[in-house]
Amino acid sequence: MRLPVRRAMEVCPVEVAVSAVGGTWKLTVIKHLLEGPRRFNELGRLVPLANTKTLTRQLRELEDDGLVLRTVYPEVPPRVEYSLTDLGRSLQPIVEAMNAWGKDFERTHAD
Amino acid sequence: MRLPVRRAMEVCPVEVAVSAVGGTWKLTVIKHLLEGPRRFNELGRLVPLANTKTLTRQLRELEDDGLVLRTVYPEVPPRVEYSLTDLGRSLQPIVEAMNAWGKDFERTHAD
DNA sequence: CAGCATCCGCTCCGATACTG
């Protein structure tokens, strides 16, 4: 995955968005960050199935794409906070649409 | 990838939606199917970067997930039409949100 | 605490060639 944005543009705007938020856990992380800044292990607890390596990479990609801001506080023990940029916050409609669809799916396809 | 829906439910509704539409090209295919039924090669032309193998699998997964209906017409040459189910059509808000975001990204990050 | 390093299996994806 992870189609370069430039190529995604040639295909469809939808794919541009997919290339930005398509990674595993990315949208869930963004959903939590919409509530406010979160620390690394805090996000790890909020997304229980993601291990540190995966979570780290997703966060780096989000950072590289300008959706997430990483702030390091030079303390001991170290503290790192992740927050959304304006561009990241602009994903809110997508997150809400997907959250609503997922909820509805759970309701209608309930066990 | 391709987290089972059951596990996705344990994490977040957002991940449920991701597990359904997270594959490459899937959302673009759905976007085109929102316009009406399309044949296999027709979709191939609409999503130029997808090869037949990948396109086939994505369509099969969408079919298995109940989002897409596959209709075979017993003719020569063969004709197969793909269309959206009600559940598939319910993805429209997601497609539109992502399409809008992608367009906006292209506009503000224009070359 | 917030990660990076390493190993490793697996899935995914692309290219090519072939079939009913």
Next chain:
DNA sequence: CAGTATCGGAGCGGATGCTG
């Protein structure tokens, strides 16, 4: 036309252990 078969490579994702 609408796929399937096969091969191959890349990258994701998990487990574990280590570091400033």
